[in-house]
Amino acid sequence: MPASASSSTHFPARASARVAATAALSVALVTLLSPAPAEALSRRDQAAVESIDQRMQAAEAKYREAMVMTGNADPEGVRIGDEALEDMEDVMADCAKQRGCSPTTLLATYKRLLKLNVDAQDPFAGQLDPADADPDHVDLGEGESDPLAADVPEAARAAALLDDRRHRFDEMVKYNPAVQAGIRRWLTDMRPSLMNSYENYQYMRHLMWPHYERAGLPEALLFGIMAKESNGKVHARSRAGAAGPMQFMYATGQRFGLGKDSHGFDTRYDPYAASEASVRYLNERMGELNRNIELALAAYNGGEGRARRIHREHPGQDFWDESVYNEFPAETRDYVPMVIAAAWLFLHPKQYGIEFPKVDPRPAALTLAQPTSIYQLTICLGSGGTRDGYMRALRNLNPRYDADTVLPAGTVLNATTRVAGLYNRWCVRGARAELARTLVLSDPDRAIVRTGTVTRVADTAVAAAAPQRPRTYRVQRGETLSSIARKFSCGTGELARANGIRPPRYTIRPGQKLSLEGCGG
Incomplete structure (x- = not known):
């Protein structure tokens, strides 16, 4: 067996043992350290805590990169993995000395790494099975307390409605015909939407779930909202202007940190940022609405001003009370039980x-070896054991890029270990790679036979005098730089550079005059 393959085989087990040992030491530290009284941290202490968090994130990213390398039989991955674990040990030691730094928070990283090592040996181990022993799916015995109920925001405790361990959600679904009707709809005509929502969520789970986990909110709630709002499509947009996987209106999103960034990208479409904003929104609403999660959901859909007014006019009454229920519009009366129904099916x-x-949602970075679009990747990757291929996963993980934008070589995409492997096998070279390129560059206009003198060469009709290619082009309404590049057989990046258009958005406007220098026939 080659040395590289041997290293790849033994690295996960060795790393897992080391991570487990370090985690055990950290638990001991946490147990021995007395919690400091709740005081405002100085700016210096706060900066030091933030620096420690950033170092831990960097070390985790390095470790994940090492896992990908070892999965590809690269012996260098072993060295990088060991360095990452040593970095984490240093971070834990510094955290124990730093005022305001919580070692318990950093332990979550070790838990993820242990799970990652299991996943490396079982391609479906990362697959969430809601019926298995995940924290959201464990029943407590009589008289037991919820270990996650302590030290969470007050609003998060209101999530007991969706907390299966307390059996309240079971009782609510059992006796509430509106939620039962929602379950029926998800299981019949909306079953494909439920399945698509679940599959889309799995690829984004590592970006979205940690925000809810840190806030003490149940994962089922996140899934229920996302399934009803967007089916897990990050580029979803409603007629009213709500956008992204969690469907924030622009003004509301701005209040919670979403909107145009320095590159002009609307972060409502970013699953990581949208999930974080939804946690902040829900905590704020439940703080105003007597910690009632159903009213918070009603506010999410029907407007927070309306929800506050109804709550103020009917103090102490919940969403299902007739006087409250009938004051919300029909859309909201449908929305709340449908979210809860999707959450219930996620749990059971x-x-x-x-x-x-x-x-197989294990995240990995994919560096493009040549100019490619997401459309082109979707074709050359094939189905790869999936039902619908990888276009939705790639679009969700890379929301900043349009599907038809030709990305330059060297662009790093967010992907999965499975996609990275398929890319190296099918998309770099070979017949399928060439076929994918041919298909995305095809221009329907070139199929039209122009009238004029025609000669025959080897029984193929060709124009005797092909029209000269234009050197400039004026942008028409609805066109993108990528569609124009395909039309004139040139790369998007090449066309952008010739016209001084900045990536990654490649913004153009109707009427703009473009130079076609370098475009082929």
Whole structure:
């Protein structure tokens, strides 16, 4: 066996043992350290804590990169993985000395790494099975307290409605015909939407779930909102202007940190930022609405001003009270039970005979070896054991890029280990790679036979005098730089550089005059 393959085989087990040992030491430190009284940190202490958090994130990213390298039989991955673990040990030691730094927070990283090592040996180990022993799916015995109920925001405690361990959600669904009707709809005509929502969520789970986990909010709530709002499509946009996986209106999104960034990208479409904003929104609403999660959901859909007014006029009454329920519009009266129904099915799939799609969502970076678009990748990657291929996953993980934008070589995309492997196998070279390129560059206009003198060469009709290619082009309404590049057989990046157009958005406007220098026939 080659040395590289041997290293790849033994690295996960060795790393797992080391991570486990370090985590055990950290637990001991946490146990021995007395919690400091709650005081405002100085700016210097706050900066030091933030620096420690950033170092831990960098070390985790390095470790994940090492896992990808070892998965590809690269012996250098072993060295980088060891360095990452040593960095984490240093960070934990510094955290224990730093005022205001919580070692318990950093322990979550070790938990993820242990899970990552298991995943490396089982391609479907990262697949969430809501019926298995995940924290959101464990029942407590009589008299037991919820270990996650302590030290969470007051609003998060209101999430007991969706906390299966307390059996309240079971009782609510059992006796509430509106939610039962929602479950029926998700299981019949909306079943494809439920399955698509689950599959899309799995690829984004590592970006979205940690925000809810840190806030003490149940994952089922996140899934229920996302399934009803967007089916897990990050580029979803409503007629009213709500956008992204969590469907924030622009003004509301701005209040919670979403909107145009320095590159002009609307971060409502970013699953990481949108999930964080939704946590802040829900905590704020539940703080105003007597910690009632149903009213918070009603505010999410029907407007927070309306929800506050109704709550003020009917103090102490919940969403299902007739006087409250009838004051919300029909859309909101449908929205709340549908979100709860999707959350319930997320928690109890086996009870309803559901088998959610199995995907391998382990994240990995993909560096493009040549200019490519997401459309082109979708074609050359093939189905790869999935039902619908990888276009939605790639679009969700890379929301800043349009699907038809030709990205330059060297661009790093967010992907999965499975996609990275398929890319190296099918998209770099070979017949399928060439076929994918041909298909995305095809221009329907060139199929039209022009009238004029025609000669025959080897029984193929060709124009005797092909028209000369224009050297400039004026942008028409609805066109993108990528569509123009395809039309004139040139790369998007090449066309952008010739006209001084900045990536990654490649913004153009109707009427703009473009130079076609370098475009082929």
